Amino acid sequence: MSEKELAQKSVEYRKKILKYIYQAKAGHTGGSLSCIDILNVLYNHTMQVDATDFTSPDRDRYIQSKGHTVEALYVVLASRGFFPETDLETLCQYQSHYIGHPTRKVHGVEQNTGALGHGLSLSVGTAIAGKLDKKDYRVFTVLGDGELPEGSNWEAALSAAHYKLDNLCAILDKNTLQISGPTADVLNTDPVDKKFEAFGWEVRHVDGHDIKQLTEAFDALPFAKGKPSLIIAHTVKGKGISFMENQLKWHHGVPDPKQYADAVQELDLYGETLASA
Amino acid sequence: MDSTVDATIENIAVAQQTNLEVFSGVLQLLAETDKDIIVVTSDSRGSGKLVPFGQKFPEQIIEVGIAEQNLVGVAAGIASTGKKVFAVSPACFLTARALEQIKNDVAYSNNPVTLVGISAGVSYGALGSTHHSLHDFAVLRTIHNLIIVAPADNFEAEQAVKLAAVTDLPVYIRFGKKSMPLLSAEKSFEFGKGRIIREGSDLTIVATGETVEHACAAAQNLEQEFNITTTIVSMHTIKPLDYNLLAEIAASGKPIITVEEHSVYGGLGEACASFLFQNNFRNPFKIMGIPDEYTVTGSQQEIFNHYGISKEGITQAALALLGE
Numbered sequence: 001m002s003e004k005e006l007a008q009k010s011v012e013y014r015k016k017i018l019k020y021i022y023q024a025k026a027g028h029t030g031g032s033l034s035c036i037d038i039l040n041v042l043y044n045h046t047m048q049v050d051a052t053d054f055t056s057p058d059r060d061r062y063i064q065s066k067g068h069t070v071e072a073l074y075v076v077l078a079s080r081g082f083f084p085e086t087d088l089e090t091l092c093q094y095q096s097h098y099i100g101h102p103t104r105k106v107h108g109v110e111q112n113t114g115a116l117g118h119g120l121s122l123s124v125g126t127a128i129a130g131k132l133d134k135k136d137y138r139v140f141t142v143l144g145d146g147e148l149p150e151g152s153n154w155e156a157a158l159s160a161a162h163y164k165l166d167n168l169c170a171i172l173d174k175n176t177l178q179i180s181g182p183t184a185d186v187l188n189t190d191p192v193d194k195k196f197e198a199f200g201w202e203v204r205h206v207d208g209h210d211i212k213q214l215t216e217a218f219d220a221l222p223f224a225k226g227k228p229s230l231i232i233a234h235t236v237k238g239k240g241i242s243f244m245e246n247q248l249k250w251h252h253g254v255p256d257p258k259q260y261a262d263a264v265q266e267l268d269l270y271g272e273t274l275a276s277a
Numbered sequence: 278m279d280s281t282v283d284a285t286i287e288n289i290a291v292a293q294q295t296n297l298e299v300f301s302g303v304l305q306l307l308a309e310t311d312k313d314i315i316v317v318t319s320d321s322r323g324s325g326k327l328v329p330f331g332q333k334f335p336e337q338i339i340e341v342g343i344a345e346q347n348l349v350g351v352a353a354g355i356a357s358t359g360k361k362v363f364a365v366s367p368a369c370f371l372t373a374r375a376l377e378q379i380k381n382d383v384a385y386s387n388n389p390v391t392l393v394g395i396s397a398g399v400s401y402g403a404l405g406s407t408h409h410s411l412h413d414f415a416v417l418r419t420i421h422n423l424i425i426v427a428p429a430d431n432f433e434a435e436q437a438v439k440l441a442a443v444t445d446l447p448v449y450i451r452f453g454k455k456s457m458p459l460l461s462a463e464k465s466f467e468f469g470k471g472r473i474i475r476e477g478s479d480l481t482i483v484a485t486g487e488t489v490e491h492a493c494a495a496a497q498n499l500e501q502e503f504n505i506t507t508t509i510v511s512m513h514t515i516k517p518l519d520y521n522l523l524a525e526i527a528a529s530g531k532p533i534i535t536v537e538e539h540s541v542y543g544g545l546g547e548a549c550a551s552f553l554f555q556n557n558f559r560n561p562f563k564i565m566g567i568p569d570e571y572t573v574t575g576s577q578q579e580i581f582n583h584y585g586i587s588k589e590g591i592t593q594a595a596l597a598l599l600g601e
Contacts, residue, residue, distance in 0.1 A: 057358070057359070104386060104387070110357070111353075111354075111357065111382070111386050111388075112381060112382075112385045112386040113381070114381075115377055115381050117346075118350055118377075118378065118381060118382055120350075121346065121347045121349075121350020121351050121353075121354065121378070121382070122350050122351075122353055122354040122357070122382055123354060124347070124350070124351050124354060125317075125350060125351035125352060125353060125354020125355040125356075125357070126354040126355070126357055126358060127354070128339060128351065128354070128355055129315075129354065129355045129357075129358035129360060130358070132315070132336065132337075132355075132360075133358070151346070152346040152347055152350065152378070155341070155342075155344035155346055155347035156347050156350065156351070158342070158344070158347075159341050159342070159344070159347055159351060162342075163339075
C-alpha cells in the first residue's frame, strides 16, 4: 500500500474508532487515535499476517500491551478480514466477544491483555521461542507511555537485551498523557530513550503520525543485529480531531451526538484534502 | 509418549530422593526426545535441581533472573508457540509476585504453562514468613482454568510432571524440599482424582502434599494405640477437587479431618468443607493447617509440630473428633 493509501486508511480507521465508541458509549478514544497510525502501518505494510491462516507458526505476532485502546486494534483487524466489521456493532455490549480489552475470543488477537505491563514479557517469550525454533517471524508490541512505571516492563526489557532479541520490536506510543494527567507529572519516565539504550536496546524516534517515518522505521528493523528495537513514536492523544487533541478528558471520553458529527465532518474534510493532494 | 521413556520415568520415582529430583529427572527424560520441553527459571536452577537439565539441554533452559512477573509472562509467550513450558520459582514468590501474570498471561489467555512452585509451604523453615507459601492454594483456587497439584510422594511427583507435559490446561505443581517416601503401592494417578493410601472404617483423613506422610503416621498410631482404623486420602489435586470421592467418604457419616501445609483459610480444608456443607453432609469435621498468623521460627518439622501437623497432633484431633 502506498503512503497516500495508508494515510487514507488512517482517516477511515479514525472514523470507525469514533463510530464504534460512539455507538457503544464506551471506549478509549484518545489513545486509540494516538496509536492508530502505528497499527495501520504494522498491519498494512510491515507484518506478515493472514486472516485465513492466522495460526501459521511463521506469522509475525502483534501483542497489544496498552490494551485499553483495543478499538484501534479491532478496526484494523476487521479491515484485514479477521472478522466482519459489523461485529463491532456489539462492542462492549452484553455477552459480546468484543470486550473493552484485547481478548483471544476475537480472531486475530494473539493474547489477552489489558492489565498494564504484560505485553513486553509475553513478546519476549514469543521472540525467544522464535529464536529457539530458528524461525524468521518478528514480534511487535505497542506500549503506552503511561504503563511504563510497571516494573514488569523493565524486567522484560532486561531479558530482551540479554537474549539479543533482534526479532522483537516495541513501539512506544508516547502521547504524554495518562488517565490522571501528563505522564511527566504522574511518574516521569524520561529520558526513556536513554533508559532503554542503557538496558541494551537500539532506539529510534519517529513522529508517530507520519506514515513515511513509520514505514521507514519498520523497514529498517532490526536497528542493530543482536539487539531488540524500540521505536519511540511521538504521538498526540486524540490525534485527528482538533477538540480532542491533547485533552485529558478524551482518555476515555465518549463523544455526544454533536461532538461525533463534528469529528466525522473534520475527518471527512481531511480525507478530501488527502484525496486531492 | 514413548513406552520406554514412560517405563524409565516410572523408575525415577524410586531412584530419586526428593520430589524436585524426580521433577528434574522426568524433565530430562522427556527432553531427550522432545525439543519442545522448555524450562524457564528465575535464578532457581540450583534450588530447583535443574543444574543437570541445564547442562544436558542448554538450549532448553531460559534464565530470566530474579524477576517473577517476567518469568511467568515470558513462559506464557513461549507456550503460545506450542512449546511445553515449565516455569520454576520458589512458590512464595511465583504465586504472590506474579499472580497477575498467572491470572492473565497463563490462565486467561490459555497458554498452558506448568508453574512449578518449589520449596512451598514452610519448607524454608527458619527463613521466615517472607519465604513461606501458605497462600498459594487460596489465591490460585480462584483462578479459572488452572489445575492445582501438590504431590505427596515421589510417585505422585513423577506422574504430575509427566501429565503436566501433555495437558492442554495450565497447571500449578507445588513441591517441597525434603526427601519423599513412597507412600503406597497404588499405581493410579490422574489430576482431579484423590488417591487412597490406606483404608480404614472409623474416620478419614484427607491430606495433601508433604502432610500426607504425617497423616499416615497418625493413622498407624491410632490403629496401634487405640484400635481406630483410618482411611487416608492423598488429595494431590486441590483443583479440580475430587468431589465424587469426598461424597463417598462423607456418606458414612464418620469424621473427616483435612491436613495441609497451608493457611487454614482458603486451602484444601475450606474447599472440602464448602463442598460437603453445600451438599448436606454434616460429618464431624476438622481443618488442620497453619493458623492465621505469621509462623513460629523453626525447621519445617518444628513448625509442623508446633501447629499439630504431626503424628501426635493429628492423633489428638482424631480422638477429639471421635469423642474419645
